[in-house]
Amino acid sequence: MTRPVVSNTVVSDAGVRETTVLRRRAGAGIICAPLRVEAEALRRGLRGHAGTDAVDVIRTGYGTTRSATAAAKIAESDAPMMAVGGVAGGLTDDLNVGDVVVATQVSESGAGDGQVVCCPSAPLLAGELRRAGLTVRLGPMATVSKLADSSAHADLAAAGVIAVDMESAQLLGGAAGRPAVVVRAISDTPAHPLVSPHTVTGGLAALRSLRLAAPALARWAAAVGPRQVLLASPRSFCAGVERAIEIVELTLGRHGPPVYVRKQIVHNTAVVARLEQLGAIFVDELTEVPDGATVVFSAHGVAPEVRNEATRRGLGTVDATCPLVAKVHAEARRFAGDGYLVALIGHGGHEEVEGTLGEAPGSTALVESMDDVDRLAPRDPSKVAYLMQTTLAADEASGMVDAILDRFPEAKGPGSDDICYATTNRQRAVRAIAAESDLVLVVGSANSSNSLRLVETAERAGTRAYLVDSAQDIELGWLAGVSTVGLAAGASAPPAMVSEIMTALSGLGPIQSKEVVVATESVQFGLPRELRQ
Numbered sequence: 001m002t003r004p005v006v007s008n009t010v011v012s013d014a015g016v017r018e019t020t021v022l023r024r025r026a027g028a029g030i031i032c033a034p035l036r037v038e039a040e041a042l043r044r045g046l047r048g049h050a051g052t053d054a055v056d057v058i059r060t061g062y063g064t065t066r067s068a069t070a071a072a073k074i075a076e077s078d079a080p081m082m083a084v085g086g087v088a089g090g091l092t093d094d095l096n097v098g099d100v101v102v103a104t105q106v107s108e109s110g111a112g113d114g115q116v117v118c119c120p121s122a123p124l125l126a127g128e129l130r131r132a133g134l135t136v137r138l139g140p141m142a143t144v145s146k147l148a149d150s151s152a153h154a155d156l157a158a159a160g161v162i163a164v165d166m167e168s169a170q171l172l173g174g175a176a177g178r179p180a181v182v183v184r185a186i187s188d189t190p191a192h193p194l195v196s197p198h199t200v201t202g203g204l205a206a207l208r209s210l211r212l213a214a215p216a217l218a219r220w221a222a223a224v225g226p227r228q229v230l231l232a233s234p235r236s237f238c239a240g241v242e243r244a245i246e247i248v249e250l251t252l253g254r255h256g257p258p259v260y261v262r263k264q265i266v267h268n269t270a271v272v273a274r275l276e277q278l279g280a281i282f283v284d285e286l287t288e289v290p291d292g293a294t295v296v297f298s299a300h301g302v303a304p305e306v307r308n309e310a311t312r313r314g315l316g317t318v319d320a321t322c323p324l325v326a327k328v329h330a331e332a333r334r335f336a337g338d339g340y341l342v343a344l345i346g347h348g349g350h351e352e353v354e355g356t357l358g359e360a361p362g363s364t365a366l367v368e369s370m371d372d373v374d375r376l377a378p379r380d381p382s383k384v385a386y387l388m389q390t391t392l393a394a395d396e397a398s399g400m401v402d403a404i405l406d407r408f409p410e411a412k413g414p415g416s417d418d419i420c421y422a423t424t425n426r427q428r429a430v431r432a433i434a435a436e437s438d439l440v441l442v443v444g445s446a447n448s449s450n451s452l453r454l455v456e457t458a459e460r461a462g463t464r465a466y467l468v469d470s471a472q473d474i475e476l477g478w479l480a481g482v483s484t485v486g487l488a489a490g491a492s493a494p495p496a497m498v499s500e501i502m503t504a505l506s507g508l509g510p511i512q513s514k515e516v517v518v519a520t521e522s523v524q525f526g527l528p529r530e531l532r533q
């Protein structure tokens with residue numbers, strides 16, 4: 001059904017009464033485009049794409065006055081969400097014409113001045129636009145009453161605003177609490193000002209980007225809706241990861257930057273990036289560490305030959321190996337010393353596995369599959385032992401153990417479980433939420449073993465699951481039609497990332513969150529000797 005819902009009448013500066021009748025379908029979302037060329041670009045972009053039935057592009061008119069009038073009408077409409085799409089002026093040197101800005105917030109006339117409207121789902125849309133091949137910046141925008149005012153723009157840029165337009169703040173008033181986003185393609189920048197020989201090319205580049213952005217706006221609209229979020233508990237940092245991060249911070253405080261860290265201290269890109277900002281330098285091998293420097297060994301542990309090399313070179317060392325990984329190393333040494341063949345169940349190439357293999361290289365065999373179990377060739381079949389990587393999926397590892405015991409009934413296992421408490425608890429928690437969720441999101445980096453195991457655990461429970469490093473990794477298509485999202489986080493994923501994702505999801509509609517607690521954790525590890533002195 002099509003009906004006029006927005007009749008936008010304003011008196012122009014020249015005293016001319018102008019009326020724009022904006023037609024849209026009942027129940028459809030609204031994409032506001034101030035100018036005719038912007039509306040055209042968006043409509044062309046939507047043409048032929050799935051899900052575009054859910055949104056109508058309406059032209060709302062140029063400038064703050066027309067925008068405020070349109071917003072009042074939109075506020076009365078039945079649209080479940082609204083977006084603003086158009087072109088804008090970039091304020092920072094790193095923006096180029098054709099780049100796309102997704103507003104985290106829009107202020108009415110400058111930072112700290114006038115009304116500020118936040119757009120919490122902006123990271124979700126920004127990720128979707130990046131995947132569409134666009135160059136995207138997330139950040140605050142401002143709506144101004146005059147465009148080519150360079151001194152006002154400089155003040156806004158100094159306050160952190162990255163782009164300006166003349167309508168978004170007023171138009172967002174029409175959202176009236178409903179989900180809203182603003183996408184603006186950059187038509188001019190400080191290097192290519194609005195009135196310059198680049199005006200036409202800048203405008204065309206911006207309109208092209210706007211057209212390419214349109215399908216992502218439709219996917220954003222399709223993902224809007226109320227939903228429940230089941231939070232797996234425990235989630236995020238374990239005691240070993242907290243300790244490792246603290247060790248790098250304390251070492252930086254004690255020795256001053258730079259402090260070298262062999263391998264990623266924990267497998268998380270956000271953690272590594274933050275420590276790099278504080279002065280940590282991450283290297284793959286000790287050959288990259290200059291003589292006389294201090295190096296921290298990561299939470300995953302190192303082989304004895306690495307320690308020996310550091311000693312040989314006279315490097316200062318601080319050991320952040322998790323005590324639970326160190327326990328597996330000690331078990332490997334003990335079994336090998338007693339003449340056992342150690343079957344190490346784990347994933348080849350993982351730093352923890354390399355470190356454990358290095359404890360007794362001549363007496364340890366890596367077991368990644370049932371075929372590896374078949375290939376085990378101990379000198380004495382009564383002297384086989386098995387150990388595990390601490391972050392394995394418990395159900396998968398127990399299958400390997402059964403196979404080893406089938407072949408070698410006398411095989412000995414570790415004194416206590418090698419799969420650590422944090423891994424076990426997070427897997428139990430993800431299993432609990434997966435049972436009640438349409439979709440499970442696991443926060444963690446792609447090289448995080450325990451996070452990957454959480455995804456597999458949810459999938460084995462029959463629920464779609466994805467690993468995401470941040471809100472920007474969440475594909476909007478995953479959320480369409482999903483009413484219950486399970487949210488878990490690996491032991492190396494910062495709790496702040498979980499909060500960021502909750503905030504982003506809340507920008508798609510009302511959220512009801514529920515903690516699903518399967519265990520409470522109180523484990524703490526002391527600092528290494530080097531930092532206690």
Ligand code: SF4
Binds near residue numbers: 239324423
């Ligand atoms: S996951 Fe387990 S073994 Fe790994 S750092 Fe955390 S507590 Fe230690």
